[in-house]
Amino acid sequence: MGNFEEIKTSLSNILSPLGFSIHPFKISWYNELVQKKDEAFKLPYHDDCIAFIIISTPSVFEKAFIPFVRSEHYKNSSSDPLDQCMNYYFSLVKETCLEEDVDVLYDYELTATRRPKILVQTAGHCSGAAYYYQKSDVKTCPWPETKSIYGVSIHPKFGGWFAYRGVIVFKNLLYSNLPKLEPIDVLLTDEKKIEALEKFNGNWKxxxxxxVVEVVERYSELQKQYFITPPKDRYDLIRRIREGLS
Ligand code: B12
Incomplete structure (x- = not known):
């Protein structure tokens, strides 16, 4: 399986200097986690097919996003600036891997039936990138059985200061023996898991x-300001970033 290392190195050469991290997984690992009742979420590729989940760490904002909005590639249009930025960098990956048959599934993409194309938290967990904590991880639940609790992924280095950007599937890259990395469980007690889930569901703002865990890096003040600003009001901030005022 020579090609796998080459592809991983190409992705890493493009994306790592921009602050992204890449984590390979086998399609079967993801599909085995998707529930029977949610068959539609399963990915329609060979079990041994390799995909990479892409994470943006805090520095992506300064290393990739700001340079992008200051470049000629940024279009002052109705399309979300961050989505434009991700599209641009992922297209560089596609150009580099021209001989490969590649599908890109962005975190924000929905199918025609308005279902997410990819469950990035599940993909992140099965790749070993970040543990995905769900209600079912808590042994003694403080919530009513019927209450729905959204799950949250916690990264071993960045806690919750990161985002999933998407998955790149290499349709012809089959590698049955890809070593499986387990995600690091950083919330060791029920109390910590409950705390994370309550904070994510209640007071995420x-x-x-x-x-919820010690982290090595957080978002910069400018990045926080950007994400706190409602999307429709972000254009003024973008203008100031473009003009070098922020
Ligand atoms: C729709 C959506 C929302 C909706 C609904 C939330 C939800 N989780 O359903 C709303 C608008 C409420 C929302 C809000 C927020 N969201 Co949101 N959202 C999404 C989105 C696009 C899809 C989630 C979804 O519909 N999942 C479908 C359900 C069915 O999936 P599921 O519950 O995980 O179920 C599967 C697993 O349980 C799996 N499974 C079964 N058994 C097992 C066992 C194991 C071990 C594993 C791993 C899996 C597994 O099988 C199930 C499917 O069959 C994701 C991005 C994405 N593409 O995944 C972001 C995402 C979940 N959101 C995110 C964030 C940050 C937020 C907000 C903080 C706002 C923001 N963007 O800043 C808030 C916080 C929540 C809140 N308090 O409101 C982040 C979470 C990051 C993290 N650290 O986990 C994500 C991943 C986006 C990203 N790009 O990183 N969100």
Whole structure:
């Protein structure tokens, strides 16, 4: 399976200097986790097919996003600036891997039936990138059985200060023996898991869920300001970034 290392190195050469991290997984690992009742979420590729989930760490904002909005590639249009930025960098990957048959599934993409194309938290977990904590991880639940609790992924280095950007599937790259990395369980007690889930479900706007574990890096003040600003009001901030005022 010579090609795998070459592809991984190409992706890493493009994306790592921009602050992204890449994590390979086999399609079967993901599909085995998707529930029977949610068959539609399963990915329609060979079990041994290799995909990479792409994470943006805090520095992507300064290393990739700001340079992008200052470049001629940024279009002052109705398309979301961050989505444009991700599209641009992922297209560089596609150009580099021209001989490969590649599908890109962005975190924000929906199918015609308005279902997410990819469950990035499940993909992140099965790749070993970040543990995905769900209600089912808590042994003694404080919530009513019927209450729905959204799950949250916690990264071993960045806690909640990161985002999933998408998955790149290499349709012809089959590698049955890809070594499986287990995600690191950083919330070791029921109390910590409950704390993370409550903060993510209740008060996510105060950023506290991101700090449920010690982290090595957080978003910069400018990045926080950008994400706190409602999307429709971000254009003024973008203009100031473009003009070098922020
Ligand atoms: C729709 C959506 C929302 C909706 C609904 C949330 C939800 N989780 O359903 C709303 C608008 C409420 C929302 C809000 C937010 N969201 Co949101 N959202 C999404 C989105 C696009 C899809 C989630 C979804 O519909 N999942 C479908 C359900 C069915 O999936 P599921 O519950 O995980 O179920 C599967 C697993 O349980 C799996 N499974 C079964 N058994 C097992 C066992 C194991 C071990 C594993 C791993 C899996 C597994 O099988 C199930 C499917 O069959 C994702 C991005 C994406 N493409 O995944 C972001 C995402 C979940 N959101 C995110 C964030 C940050 C937020 C907000 C903080 C706002 C923001 N963007 O800043 C808030 C916080 C939540 C809140 N308190 O409101 C992040 C979470 C990052 C993290 N650290 O986990 C994501 C991943 C986006 C990203 N690009 O990183 N969100």
């Amino acid at each position: 105060d950023w506290a869920y991101r700090d």
